[in-house]
Amino acid sequence: MSDTDIDTSFIDRTFLERIDDKLERLESMRPLPPAVLRRLNEEMKLMHTYHSNAIEGNTLTLQETKVILEDGITIGGKSLREHIEAGNTAKAFDLVEELAKGKVPINHVNIQRLHEVVMAGLVEDSGQYRTRNVRITGAVKSPPDWSKIILMIDEMLDKLISDKTHPIETASFLHHRFVEIHPFTDGNGRVARLLTNLYLMSRRYPPVALRKEDRKKYYSALRSADKGNLKPFGQFIARAVDDSLTLYLSASGGADELIPLKELAEDTPYSQEYLSLRARQGILDAVKIGRIWYSSRNAVESYLSEHGIKESEQED
Structure with a gap:
């Protein structure tokens, strides 16, 4: 063996x-x-x-x-x-x-x-x-x-x-x-x-x-x-x-629909580059298709609820 x-x-x-x-x-x-x-x-x-x-x-x-x-x-x-x-x-x-x-x-x-x-x-x-x-x-x-x-x-x-x-x-x-x-x-x-x-x-x-x-x-x-x-x-x-x-x-659409991080970042305190970094680290649930990172509103909301407040305070 x-x-x-x-x-x-x-x-x-x-x-x-x-x-x-x-x-x-x-x-x-x-x-x-x-x-x-x-x-x-x-x-x-x-x-x-x-x-x-x-x-x-x-x-x-x-x-x-x-x-x-x-x-x-x-x-x-x-x-x-x-x-x-x-x-x-x-x-x-x-x-x-x-x-x-x-x-x-x-x-x-x-x-x-x-x-x-x-x-x-x-x-x-x-x-x-x-x-x-x-x-x-x-x-x-x-x-x-x-x-x-x-x-x-x-x-x-x-x-x-x-x-x-x-x-x-x-x-x-x-x-x-x-x-x-x-x-x-x-x-x-x-x-x-x-x-x-x-x-x-x-x-x-x-x-x-x-x-x-x-x-x-x-x-x-x-x-x-x-x-x-x-x-x-x-x-x-x-x-x-x-x-x-x-x-x-x-495929079900709704909050699980895949959206480019560039677009999702607009509704968060973070830049597209920062969210892309967290995606590469595996902390933000995202998938890379071609050269573009995609995530979903569900995944971003989950990320923000778990990491957002702590990271925001650190940035302050």
Whole structure:
């Protein structure tokens, strides 16, 4: 087994409580109107497809990925492989949705099935565990001997069943442990991100998209986990879940509607720059879309009630 484990909590409790509160609010809104749910799911499929492939070096833009998926148009100047990656990842995301709805457990069959879909036409051994040893440039340690893969995945799956920690901590463990085992010759990161969504979605969380802009932070957190410290990676996954919940809650409109911080700041004692700082620190509940920070009136009111008076007095 890995030095990393999930017998103890490693994500900030206050942050998890905020996430739990958001999930509870989302549950109270369900079932969402079919048109709203369809739009959200399509948006998350696009975001996951674009960002997951971009993390691996795919140069398609978000808009180009959208055109390929929705219109089947070929993008000039882009490789055939990049087009295949877009189509495959979207199909694999659809499969994750199907498995999550059916509450199908994560097992060897579904792990290999996801790999077969996401890597079809890209590698000769899609859907098959590797039968040779590999090395990863820059990795803290080499992946285990190929002959140990099935046993190590069995141990990982047993851990998922017996684990009693928070689902987001378990999802973080699953993601890291899977890429650490590195069961396939290629495509392990793509499958890990799909499995993370399968685990979360089967527990009523919305899907997440790990963003290309956070690629360095993503790999740095994984390297820390390789050394036995899962905390940075757990916090990274928790932030992605929190952002996704914010997006789904905003679909209801009203006080949960996402509004640029520039606009929200006008009704507070603080500047846009100051609120952006608090958002980056994770103290103000906000989500960054592109280069712009968004929050909601509910989140700002909650922030002001908890921090506003104290900070105002300090500023005086």
